[in-house]
Amino acid sequence: MKIDAVWRILVCAGMLAGGVAHATSVLPLELPQLVAGSRDVVHVRCIGSEAVADATVGIATVTQFAVLGSAKGSPGATFVLRQPGGRLGDRAIDFRLPRFHIGDEYVLFVPPPSDLGFASPLGLAQGMFAVSDGPSGKEVGNGRDFAELLRGLEPAQIPEATRARLEYSPKVRSRISLDDFMTMVRARAAAL
Helix, strand or coil: CHHHHHHHHHHHHHHHHHHHHHHHHCCCCCHHHHHHHCCEEEEEEEEEEEEEEECCCEEEEEEEEEEEEEEECCCCCEEEEEEECEEECCEEECCCCCCCCCCCEEEEEECCCCCCCCCCCCCHHHHEEEEEEECCEEEEECCCCHHHHCCCCCHHHCCHHHHHHCCCCCCHHHCEEHHHHHHHHHHHHHHC
């Protein structure tokens, strides 16, 4: 039994080592890198999340989303994300991976799943954008300054309203129009 627990810890550590090192030692990703590294880029609404027993990592969290739009990939009407960790009964395994709330909308940049079937947003929180209502419609943001995120784009590749918003303070630049965002992502995906 003790060997089984040690084995699970080693498997989990090995499986996440690349992601942890990436998230802590690599410079922040810009939009072109997020698009290029993703198999799917989807606008979704979380419709369910369940922790299940997993033979490899002990507990996995399976989250289901209704697909509201797609900028890259062919996800179908629903999209499922399977991440290691979660809470099952009185057991909890926390890998500090993104969590989703039922009813909330997101734009997710998701790479292909690992050999074990796990996937998390690219760059963890960098590839997860919350969608919320703004003064002129739906907006997206993940806490980063869009002036930094869009640094890899030419001004002509950025919609006019977003270019104007980038002239404001970093707090204002942390959210942009969902429509503008998806337009830029689709253009980057088409250019690949």
